[in-house]
Amino acid sequence: DQQVKQNSPSLSVQEGRISILNCDYTNSMFDYFLWYKKYPAEGPTFLISISSIKDKNEDGRFTVFLNKSAKHLSLHIVPSQPGDSAVYFCAARGYSGNTPLVFGKGTRLSVIA
Amino acid sequence: GAVVSQHPSWVICKSGTSVKIECRSLDFQATTMFWYRQFPKQSLMLMATSNEGSKATYEQGVEKDKFLINHASLTLSTLTVTSAHPEDSSFYICSTFSDEISSYNSPLHFGNGTRLTVT
Numbered sequence: 001d002q003q004v005k006q007n008s009p010s011l012s013v014q015e016g017r018i019s020i021l022n023c024d025y026t027n028s029m030f031d032y033f034l035w036y037k038k039y040p041a042e043g044p045t046f047l048i049s050i051s052s053i054k055d056k057n058e059d060g061r062f063t064v065f066l067n068k069s070a071k072h073l074s075l076h077i078v079p080s081q082p083g084d085s086a087v088y089f090c091a092a093r094g095y096s097g098n099t100p101l102v103f104g105k106g107t108r109l110s111v112i113a
Numbered sequence: 114g115a116v117v118s119q120h121p122s123w124v125i126c127k128s129g130t131s132v133k134i135e136c137r138s139l140d141f142q143a144t145t146m147f148w149y150r151q152f153p154k155q156s157l158m159l160m161a162t163s164n165e166g167s168k169a170t171y172e173q174g175v176e177k178d179k180f181l182i183n184h185a186s187l188t189l190s191t192l193t194v195t196s197a198h199p200e201d202s203s204f205y206i207c208s209t210f211s212d213e214i215s216s217y218n219s220p221l222h223f224g225n226g227t228r229l230t231v232t
Contacts, residue, residue, distance in 0.1 A: 043119070
């Protein structure tokens with residue numbers, strides 16, 4: 001049973017436009033959510049996170065939105081750049097010290113120049 | 114710069130041999146490290162939680178006798194794939210966070226992963 005779901009395996013966006021990556025979760029105990037970016041043969045790189053007490057967190061071109069009632073979060077990248085092309089993983093964990101992350105399957109973003 | 118160093122980055126071995134993967138935290142102490150595995154086009158799946166000075170905690174379905182974890186110091190955890198078989202071929206990644214930072218709001222930092230190919 002997958003607790004973190006990314007239903008779109010891939011997404012193509014034109015350079016300069018907005019990229020929206022979606023993520024749904026089923027475990028109501030999750031209260032900290034993260035987005036990671038991953039290139040082939042490399043470990044994931046942390047992008048941005050949000051705790052359940054917020055509904056939005058912004059960092060430069062990246063904004064994460066959280067809708068707790070819908071158990072849904074999204075990552076917005078604007079404007080999208082070719083260097084953003086990678087696989088993006090949504091991850092979550094509950095509040096308990098030293099807990100691992102549960103990952104979605106990832107969405108491959110392709111930004112076309 | 115990198116905060117977690119993982120070696121080797123890739124390894125090819127023959128079936129039946131053992132392979133050791135090292136994960137080091139740089140510039141900080143890490144009591145807890147996590148080992149993940151990723152198959153092609155799949156998610157990162159947690160294999161085990163490694164705790165310094167105690168036995169690792171393995172996820173359901175992960176054979177502890179096959180995937181030996183040693184966390185002998187606060188900066189080093191090792192994963193040994195024993196008697197490797199072709200189905201063990203995968204991308205193995207370690208991750209951790211600093212003991213000095215509250216784990217609640219701190220992201221996990223990942224190593225660059227190890228691509229294991231068993232022939």
